[in-house]
Amino acid sequence: MNDLDFCRKVEQCLTADFGLERDTARPRQIYLATVSILRQILLNRSLSLEKAEETQKKVSYLCMEFLVGKMLESHLRAMGLYEDYCVWLAEAGQNFDAVAAEEQDPGIGNGGLGRLAACFMDSLAALDYPAAGYSLCYEEGLFCQKVPGGEQVELPDTWLYSGEAWLTPRDEKTVAVRFGGKVKETWRQGKVSIHYEGAYTVLARPYDLFIPGYHNDAALPIHLWRVVPEPIRFSPDESRRDWDEHWREQEFYSKISGQLYPDDTQYEGKKLRVCQQYFLVSATLQNLISAHLSCHASLDDFAEYNAIHINDTHPALAIPELMRLLMDEHGYDWDHAWTITVAALSYTNHTVMPEALECWPRNLLSETLPRIVSILEEINRRLTADLSARLPREAKKVAAMSLEGDGMFRMANLAVVGSHTVNGVSQIHSQILRERVFSDFASLNPEKFTNVTNGIAHRRWLCQSNPRLTALITETIGDGFISNPTDLERLYPYADNPDFRHAFADLRRKNKADFSDYVAGVYGRRPDPDSIFDVQIKRLHEYKRQLLNALRILGLYHSLKENPEQNFYPQTFFFAAKAAPGYRMAKRILKLLWCLGEEIARDKAVRDRLSLVFLPDYNVSLAQRIIPAADISQQISTAGKEASGTGNMKLMLNGAITLGTLDGANVEILEAVGKDNIFIFGKNEKEVEALLRAGYDPRRYLLPTGRPKDAAADTAVVSAGADVVDRALQETLSSILDHLEKGIYGENFSDLAAYLKIGYHSAPDPYLCLCDYADYDRTAAHLKRLYADPERWFAMATRNVAMAGRFSSDISIRRYAERIWKIQPLPASRK
Ligand code: 26W
Numbered sequence: 001m002n003d004l005d006f007c008r009k010v011e012q013c014l015t016a017d018f019g020l021e022r023d024t025a026r027p028r029q030i031y032l033a034t035v036s037i038l039r040q041i042l043l044n045r046s047l048s049l050e051k052a053e054e055t056q057k058k059v060s061y062l063c064m065e066f067l068v069g070k071m072l073e074s075h076l077r078a079m080g081l082y083e084d085y086c087v088w089l090a091e092a093g094q095n096f097d098a099v100a101a102e103e104q105d106p107g108i109g110n111g112g113l114g115r116l117a118a119c120f121m122d123s124l125a126a127l128d129y130p131a132a133g134y135s136l137c138y139e140e141g142l143f144c145q146k147v148p149g150g151e152q153v154e155l156p157d158t159w160l161y162s163g164e165a166w167l168t169p170r171d172e173k174t175v176a177v178r179f180g181g182k183v184k185e186t187w188r189q190g191k192v193s194i195h196y197e198g199a200y201t202v203l204a205r206p207y208d209l210f211i212p213g214y215h216n217d218a219a220l221p222i223h224l225w226r227v228v229p230e231p232i233r234f235s236p237d238e239s240r241r242d243w244d245e246h247w248r249e250q251e252f253y254s255k256i257s258g259q260l261y262p263d264d265t266q267y268e269g270k271k272l273r274v275c276q277q278y279f280l281v282s283a284t285l286q287n288l289i290s291a292h293l294s295c296h297a298s299l300d301d302f303a304e305y306n307a308i309h310i311n312d313t314h315p316a317l318a319i320p321e322l323m324r325l326l327m328d329e330h331g332y333d334w335d336h337a338w339t340i341t342v343a344a345l346s347y348t349n350h351t352v353m354p355e356a357l358e359c360w361p362r363n364l365l366s367e368t369l370p371r372i373v374s375i376l377e378e379i380n381r382r383l384t385a386d387l388s389a390r391l392p393r394e395a396k397k398v399a400a401m402s403l404e405g406d407g408m409f410r411m412a413n414l415a416v417v418g419s420h421t422v423n424g425v426s427q428i429h430s431q432i433l434r435e436r437v438f439s440d441f442a443s444l445n446p447e448k449f450t451n452v453t454n455g456i457a458h459r460r461w462l463c464q465s466n467p468r469l470t471a472l473i474t475e476t477i478g479d480g481f482i483s484n485p486t487d488l489e490r491l492y493p494y495a496d497n498p499d500f501r502h503a504f505a506d507l508r509r510k511n512k513a514d515f516s517d518y519v520a521g522v523y524g525r526r527p528d529p530d531s532i533f534d535v536q537i538k539r540l541h542e543y544k545r546q547l548l549n550a551l552r553i554l555g556l557y558h559s560l561k562e563n564p565e566q567n568f569y570p571q572t573f574f575f576a577a578k579a580a581p582g583y584r585m586a587k588r589i590l591k592l593l594w595c596l597g598e599e600i601a602r603d604k605a606v607r608d609r610l611s612l613v614f615l616p617d618y619n620v621s622l623a624q625r626i627i628p629a630a631d632i633s634q635q636i637s638t639a640g641k642e643a644s645g646t647g648n649m650k651l652m653l654n655g656a657i658t659l660g661t662l663d664g665a666n667v668e669i670l671e672a673v674g675k676d677n678i679f680i681f682g683k684n685e686k687e688v689e690a691l692l693r694a695g696y697d698p699r700r701y702l703l704p705t706g707r708p709k710d711a712a713a714d715t716a717v718v719s720a721g722a723d724v725v726d727r728a729l730q731e732t733l734s735s736i737l738d739h740l741e742k743g744i745y746g747e748n749f750s751d752l753a754a755y756l757k758i759g760y761h762s763a764p765d766p767y768l769c770l771c772d773y774a775d776y777d778r779t780a781a782h783l784k785r786l787y788a789d790p791e792r793w794f795a796m797a798t799r800n801v802a803m804a805g806r807f808s809s810d811i812s813i814r815r816y817a818e819r820i821w822k823i824q825p826l827p828a829s830r831k
Contacts, residue, residue: 067109
C-alpha cells in the first residue's frame with residue numbers, strides 16, 4: 001500500500017466508523033481510525049507470515065512483560081508512512097503531536113526485562129525472522145506513579161483505554177486451561193490415562209499486538225492471552241454443579257489477566273501469580289501444538305520447527321506443561337516427550353537477585369496444578385537419581401541441584417534442567433551464572449551455558465527519539481547505520497573533527513532546552529539547560545544505589561554551603577524510578593530524593609548551581625525524552641548485581657558519558673570505548689564478594705562516635721580492609737549521615753543513616769554505599785572537570801555514539817538466532 005492509499009483509508013475509516021471528516025474530527029477519533037487501519041495492514045501481513053512459517057523453524061518468546069512503549073509513531077516510521085501522514089494531517093489543520101498524545105504509554109512491564117522483550121520483537125521483525133511473542137493481556141499494567149510530598153502513590157494503569165485499539169482478538173485460537181481439582185491416573189497396558197475431577201476450566205483467548213519490521217513486509221504478533229468466561233450450557237453436569245463454589249472460583253480465576261505482578265506477599269497472591277504463569281504457558285503450548293499439527297503429521301519433529309524461549313523463571317512451568325501435553329494428550333512416552341521438551345526450550349536468566357529465582361510452595365502447586373506436580377516429581381526423581389550416580393559422595397550438592405527443597409519447588413533449577421541452553425545477559429553476568437549461581441550444573445554440563453549480551457532497538461532509541469543527532473549522523477556518514485548499526489563506527493574519526501563536535505554540542509544544547517521546557521510544562525520547575533544534566537533513570541532498588549548518588553549530592557550541597565565561593569559548574573541531577581509497591585526501603589530512598597530536591601530548591605544560596613529533580617511516573621516515553629538530553633549516565637550498581645542494564649546502552653548511544661561500576665554491560669562498554677571515554681569507580685565484583693565474606697564494617701568510614709570532631713589529629717588514617725580511609729572522608733560521610741538524622745525538608749531519615757551505618761536484619765548495607773563513596777566522588781569530580789572542556793567532552797561523546805552499534809538488539813537477536821534458536825530469516829521469495 002502506498003502512503004496516499006493509507007491516508008485515504010484512514011479518512012474512509014473516520015467516516016465509516018465515526019461519521020466524521022478529517023478536518024472536524026477530534027484527535028482521539030483520528031488516533032482510533034489510524035490505528036484501526038494500521039492494525040488491518042499488519043494483520044494481513046502477519047497472516048501471510050503464518051503460512052511462510054509452516055515450512056520453517058520459528059521462535060516463540062515467552063515473557064510475563066512486554067514494555068512496548070507508544071506505537072503510533074514507531075509503527076508509522078517503520079512502515080515508511082510517517083512523513084506523508086504528518087503532511088496529510090497538517091493539510092486538514094490537524095497536528096501529529098495532538099493525535100499521538102491520545103496514546104497512553106502501555107505499562108505492561110516492570111522494567112529491563114519487559115523493555116528488552118520489546119526491543120527484541122523490533123529486531124526480530126526488522127531482520128525478518130519467523131517469531132512471535134507471548135504474554136498476558138493485563139487489564140492493568142504496572143501502576144502509574146504519583147509522588148505527592150515524596151510519597152509514592154500507585155494508581156491503576158488502565159492502558160487499554162487507548163491500547164485496545166491495537167489489539168486483534170483471535171477468537172478462533174481460544175483454548176481451555178484447567179486449574180485445581182483432583183487427578184486420577186488409570187494405568188492400562190503400561191500407559192497412563194489421566195482424568196480430572198472437579199477442575200475449573202478457564203478459557204484463554206489471544207489478543208494480538210503486531211510489531212512491524214523496519215521497511216520490510218514483516219509483522220510479528222505478540223499474542224496476549226486474556227481470560228474469557230466459559231459459556232455455561234444446560235446439561236445434567238451443569239445441574240449438579242455447586243454454584244456458590246463456581247462463583248467463588250470464577251471470581252478468582254477471572255483475575256488471572258487482571259494485573260501485572262499482583263502483590264504476592266500472601267498465599268492468595270502467590271496462587272494468582274502461579275495461575276498467571278501456568279495460564280501463559282499452557283495456552284501458548286496448546287497454540288503451538290495445534291499450529292504444528294495443522295501442517296505436520298505428528299509432534300515427533302515439534303522441536304525441529306519450534307524454539308521456545310523462557311524469559312526468567314516466570315514461564316518455567318512450560319517444561320512440565322509441554323511434558324503433560326505430549327504424554328497425556330498426545331500419547332508420548334516419558335523419554336520421547338523429555339527429548340522433545342529439552343530440544344525445544346531455552347532459558348535466559350535476567351537477574352541474580354533472589355526475587356527472580358522463584359520458589360513455589362509445594363502445597364500451593366498441588367492445590368492449583370496437581371498433574372504438573374506429579375510431573376515435576378518425576379522429573380526430579382530421575383534428575384536426583386542421575387545426579388547421585390554421577391556425584392556419589394556429594395549428597396549436599398545433589399540436594400542443592402534438586403528441583404525440590406524446604407517444601408518448595410525451585411523454578412530456576414527446573415529452567416536449567418529442562419532447557420538445552422541457558423544464557424546470561426552480559427559477559428560478567430553469564431560468568432557469575434557459571435561460577436556461582438548455577439556452578440554445580442555448569443560443572444556437569446558446561447556446554448549448556450552461554451552468553452548473549454543484551455541490546456537495544458537503536459531505531460527507537462536514536463532515530464526516533466533523537467532526530468537531531470540522527471540527522472547529524474546521517475549527514476556525516478549516511479543512513480546505513482539504520483539497518484547496519486555497527487556502521488556507526490564510521491563516526492569514530494569525527495571525534496577529532498571540530499565542526500562535527502560543535503554541531504553535536506549545539507544539538508545537545510537544543511535537546512536540553514526542549515527537555516527543560518517539557519519538565520517546566522509538566523512539573524512546574526524549569527531546569528537550567530546550561531547546567532550539566534546528570535541522569536539516573538531505572539527501577540528503584542538498593543543494589544542500583546540511588547542512595548549512593550543522593551549521598552554524594554548531599555556532599556556537594558554541604559561543600560557549596562561551606563565554601564560558597566568555589567568554582568562550581570551548575571549541575572542538575574535527574575532521577576526517575578518506580579519502587580515496587582511492597583518495597584519499603586526503596587520507598588524511603590525515593591522520599592529522600594524528593595525531599596532533598598525540595599530542600600535544595602528552597603535554598604537561594606545554592607539552587608542556581610545545584611538541583612535535583614525527581615520526575616514521577618518513569619516510563620518508555622519519559623525515557624525517550626530525557627535520554628537525548630543527558631550529559632552523564634549514572635550506572636552505579638554494586639558490582640556483580642546488575643545483570644546487564646540497557647539504559648546504559650541507550651544513554652551511550654545518545655552520547656552521554658557513563659559514570660559507573662564494573663558491572664553488567666558497563667564492562668563491555670568500557671571494552672568498546674576504552675578507559676578514556678568512560679568513568680569507572682568502586683570495588684569490582686571479586687572485591688565485593690571478598691569484602692562481604694570477610695565482613696564489611698561501614699563504621700570505618702565514619703568518625704568514631706562519642707569523640708568530638710576536632711579532638712583527633714587531622715591526618716589520622718584508619719585502615720578499612722584494603723582501603724585507606726582518611727579523616728576528611730570520615731568527616732564528610734559523618735556530616736552527611738548527621739544531616740539524614742537531623743532531617744531533610746522536615747523528614748527524618750535516621751532509618752537510612754542507621755541502615756548505612758549498622759544495616760538491618762543484623763547485616764550491614766550489603767550494597768556497600770559508604771565503601772564506594774570516596775572513589776565515586778573522586779571519579780565524578782574528575783568527570784565533571786572535563787565538562788568544562790567541551791572539545792574533549794564532545795570527542796568522548798562522539799566515540800560513545802560510534803561504538804554503541806554493537807549494543808543494538810539486531811546484534812543480540814542474530815546471536816540468539818544462530819547460537820540458541822537455530823532459526824533463519826524468512827526467504828525473500830515469500831513476498
Ligand atoms: C516480581 C518478580 C520479578 C522478578 C524479576 C519480576 C521481574 C523480574 C525481572 C527479571 C527483573 C529484570 O527486569 N531484570 C533486568 O533484566 C534486564 C534485561 O535482561 C537487565 O538488563 C537488567 O540488568 C535486569 O535487572
